[in-house]
Amino acid sequence: MRELLECNPIIGAIKDDEDLEKVINSDCNVVFLLNGDILTLKEKVNKLKLNNKSVFVHLDMIGGISSNPVIVKYLKNEFHIDGIITTKISLVKKALEENINVVQRIFLLDSISLQTSMENIRRVKPSAIEIMPGVITKAVKRLHKEFPDLPIICGGLIDDKQEIIDVLKYGAMAVSTTKKELW
Incomplete structure (x- = not known):
């Protein structure tokens, strides 16, 4: 994961279908897929993969996907994703068990949320963390x-x-x- 990010420090975060086309034509090689639903996800992932993009699916934002950890194995086997993004500890743990890169998204609101996040990160050891907000x-x-x-x-x-x-x-x-x- 470290090598992937060192070589690709700008990640294209896709929030709608228009962004999908734009990221395909961009220099971004790593994509965070933040929209869609279980019915359109495979098509989007396949399109990105055909254009040599590393695809991370934000499980918390895809419609029709529950927070049941079995979804991680399903997406790995059926969609061949490169990783997931989630705020949910159970999904982080399952992704790591399945040898899938996982970006744990954390929202830093105050010193209490920072402390809680650090404790969770120590406990589950995700592949990477995404800190929100990036710039206050x-x-x-x-x-x-x-x-x-x-x-x-x-x-x-x-x-x-x-x-x-x-x-x-x-x-x-x-x-x-x-x-x-x-x-």
Whole structure:
């Protein structure tokens, strides 16, 4: 997995059928399939594989797929996927048992979610993790531009003075933090 990502640092994340065609014609060799349902999935995977793309299916976002771990083995055998993406620990474990690359998606909202995520990662040891959101200052900037009169408060994972300065610079009005040293 490390070698695949080192050679392909930009991953095409497909959210609709239009994106499917665009990623096929792009330089992205790794694709995160984030849409579809059990009826259209095989066709999409086959099309991507025919165009030499490594395909990771986000199980939590495909309609008609349950969180039952048996789906992992089915997709491996029938669809020949390169990996899965999920937030569900049971699916991470099953993918690893089946020798399938698994990207565990984690949402970092605050220090508690960070701690819980680290404990889960230590316990199940996925092939890779995807951290959401990737860039918070960009979101602050967009929200401030769209809603200039609405006060924005940033909270979660604020650990030092520079992070406070950064979010304030991009339009936040205040920061909430449990880090007592910053109070």
